[in-house]
Amino acid sequence: xxxxxxxxxxxxxxxxxxxxxxxxxxxxxxxxxxxxxxxxxxxxxxxxxxxxxxxxxxxxxxxxxxxxxxxxxxxxxxxxxxxxxxxxxxxxxxxxxxxxxxxxxxxxxxxxxxxxxxxxxxxxxxxxxxxxxxxxxxxxxxxxxxxxxxxxxxxxxxxxxxxxxxxxxxxxxxxxxxxxxxxxxxxxxxxxxxxxxxxxxxxxxxxxxxxxxxxxxxxxxxxxxxxxxxxxxxxxxxxxxxxxxxxxxxxxxxxxxxxxxxxxxxxxxxxxxxxxxxxxxxxxxxxxxxxxxxxxxxxxxxx
Amino acid sequence: xxxxxxxxxxxxxxxxxxxxxxxxxxxxxxxxxxxxxxxxxxxxxxxxxxxxxxxxxxxxxxxxxxxxxxxxxxxxxxxxxxxxxxxxxxxxxxxxxxxxxxxxxxxxxxxxxxxxxxxxxxxxxxxxxxxxxxxxxxxxxxxxxxxxxxxxxxxxxxxxxxxxxxxxxxxxxxxxxxxxxxxxxxxxxxxxxxxxxxxxxxxxxxxxxxxxxxxxxxxxxxxxxxxxxxxxxxxxxxxxxxxxxxxxxxxxxxxxx
Numbered sequence: 168x169x170x171x172x173x174x175x176x177x178x179x180x181x182x183x184x185x186x187x188x189x190x191x192x193x194x195x196x197x198x199x200x201x202x203x204x205x206x207x208x209x210x211x212x213x214x215x216x217x218x219x220x221x222x223x224x225x226x227x228x229x230x231x232x233x234x235x236x237x238x239x240x241x242x243x244x245x246x247x248x249x250x251x252x253x254x255x256x257x258x259x260x261x262x263x264x265x266x267x268x269x270x271x272x273x274x275x276x277x278x279x280x281x282x283x284x285x286x287x288x289x290x291x292x293x294x295x296x297x298x299x300x301x302x303x304x305x306x307x308x309x310x311x312x313x314x315x316x317x318x319x320x321x322x323x324x325x326x327x328x329x330x331x332x333x334x335x336x337x338x339x340x341x342x343x344x345x346x347x348x349x350x351x352x353x354x355x356x357x358x359x360x361x362x363x364x365x366x367x368x369x370x371x372x373x374x375x376x377x378x379x380x381x382x383x384x385x386x387x388x389x390x391x392x393x394x395x396x397x398x399x400x401x402x403x404x405x406x407x408x409x410x411x412x413x414x415x416x417x418x419x420x421x422x423x424x425x426x427x428x429x430x431x432x433x434x435x436x437x438x439x440x441x442x443x444x445x446x447x448x449x450x451x452x453x454x455x456x457x458x459x460x461x462x463x464x465x466x467x468x469x470x
Numbered sequence: 471x472x473x474x475x476x477x478x479x480x481x482x483x484x485x486x487x488x489x490x491x492x493x494x495x496x497x498x499x500x501x502x503x504x505x506x507x508x509x510x511x512x513x514x515x516x517x518x519x520x521x522x523x524x525x526x527x528x529x530x531x532x533x534x535x536x537x538x539x540x541x542x543x544x545x546x547x548x549x550x551x552x553x554x555x556x557x558x559x560x561x562x563x564x565x566x567x568x569x570x571x572x573x574x575x576x577x578x579x580x581x582x583x584x585x586x587x588x589x590x591x592x593x594x595x596x597x598x599x600x601x602x603x604x605x606x607x608x609x610x611x612x613x614x615x616x617x618x619x620x621x622x623x624x625x626x627x628x629x630x631x632x633x634x635x636x637x638x639x640x641x642x643x644x645x646x647x648x649x650x651x652x653x654x655x656x657x658x659x660x661x662x663x664x665x666x667x668x669x670x671x672x673x674x675x676x677x678x679x680x681x682x683x684x685x686x687x688x689x690x691x692x693x694x695x696x697x698x699x700x701x702x703x704x705x706x707x708x709x710x711x712x713x714x715x716x717x718x719x720x721x722x723x724x725x726x727x
Contacts, residue, residue, distance in 0.1 A: 192698045199473040220710050227693050227701035232518045234693055238700045241710055384521060436694035437513065437523060440475050
């Protein structure tokens with residue numbers, strides 16, 4: 168038996184495979200397809216202090232080897248999460264991580280304070296990288312001072328594992344990673360989607376209602392891998408890698424580049440059973456390469 | 471019925487006319503819990519341009535043989551690729567997805583209106599509604615006679631009427647111009663429709679005006695088909711709803727039509 172267990176800060180995960188925020192709802196939506204307790208963790212849909220309707224339709228454009236989305240953090244707000252959803256998912260035998268969003272630092276802090284009270288939410292993923300909202304979101308994550316300010320404020324009120332989700336839409340993601348590490352982030356996850364655009368040549372109109380949206384899928388994998396490797400070399404805190412992971416080999420590549428854990432996102436839309444296939448594929452790889460602990464893979468890139 | 475990701479065996483792929491194909495898929499699992507209006511999300515692959523699955527509404531189900539029939543109309547690169555599949559090939563699908571039409575009561579007198587590939591769930595509904603054929607009116611619209619698909623297998627389930635934009639079959643014009651709709655709507659207790667947005671809107675507005683129960687099946691672009699991507703939303707009176715899980719069938723009174 169191979170050992171798939173990994174650690175992010177003080178939190179033990181049974182394996183390094185998590186589902187990415189915004190791609191598996193609250194987990195329940197994919198429970199028909201897989202046993203959720205097999206997952207390392209579930210990062211639930213981006214949550215805000217108040218209900219958000221999200222952006223107007225159309226919100227999606229298929230692109231070569233990927234897709235653009237412009238959902239805009241549609242969610243029913245933290246009160247609905249705590250009252251209606253949390254009781255249903257809290258006893259799942261996997262880690263529930265809540266993806267936290269805000270338009271202002273005060274929003275992030277108020278939301279985090281609420282989540283800090285939930286026993287069965289051992290970590291939050293602070294989203295300072297959503298490209299699809301007019302205020303806040305990515306605006307916090309594209310400069311060191313604003314990223315530092317929001318992490319510093321949230322760190323004061325959050326005692327558990329604080330993961331910060333980074334935007335790839337920056338000149339140097341390693342600088343942002345160092346900045347949030349300096350303010351007490353326990354881990355960084357990357358990458359969020361890349362800002363992109365699709366045009367309909369026949370109508371000369373943008374495909375998305377918001378004109379621009381976030382690109383995901385295998386189209387962005389080489390960029391994500393490069394950024395994970397750069398950040399791994401720049402910080403001491405564990406890195407959670409994501410961006411176009413479609414199979415076990417992709418996941419292993421991210422771990423070799425420095426990711427302690429990975430998130431599967433867009434691939435779930437095509438195959439909701441994929442996280443389990445990836446977990447099995449990592450085990451198979453380890454057996455084949457006679458690797459006992461998955462930790463031996465992390466950052467094992469041989470240059 | 472639990473949603474499943476499954477490999478079907480393509481038993482038959484028959485070209486019905488220029489753009490329409492009939493695909494018959496053999497399921498390894500029972501298909502007893504599938505109802506009209508529900509859909510299947512099919513993996514196409516084979517090209518980097520086709521990244522996501524494609525949703526198709528279900529035309530028919532043979533519960534004994536465990537087969538599902540799909541009416542596939544070539545609309546873009548994904549549907550085109552699927553029509554090139556050969557019998558004996560494996561086709562991966564996620565099913566059954568979405569909510570079905572509300573089945574009519576025994577006492578109902580219904581009109582089913584299909585446009586383009588929207589005819590598929592209308593024929594399926596006519597078949598399993600369990601009504602006397604005299605209480606089922608099926609109105610089908612297309613551009614031209616050559617776009618109409620053969621409905622002979624469904625003929626016994628109701629009275630069929632056709633319209634074409636060029637007048638080559640049935641009445642000339644749109645379905646909303648046909649007398650069974652335009653002059654006689656109060657005759658019906660329930661209206662069901664699936665087809666182009668403009669057609670469904672015209673039908674839906676008339677149903678609201680006349681205060682007749684009306685369900686429509688929407689077709690917004692979706693990435694997942696099972697309620698996680700939140701891309702296929704319709705702006706309803708109760709806010710954004712996912713067409714894939716809250717629909718695709720909606721009561722017209724819930725929409726902002």
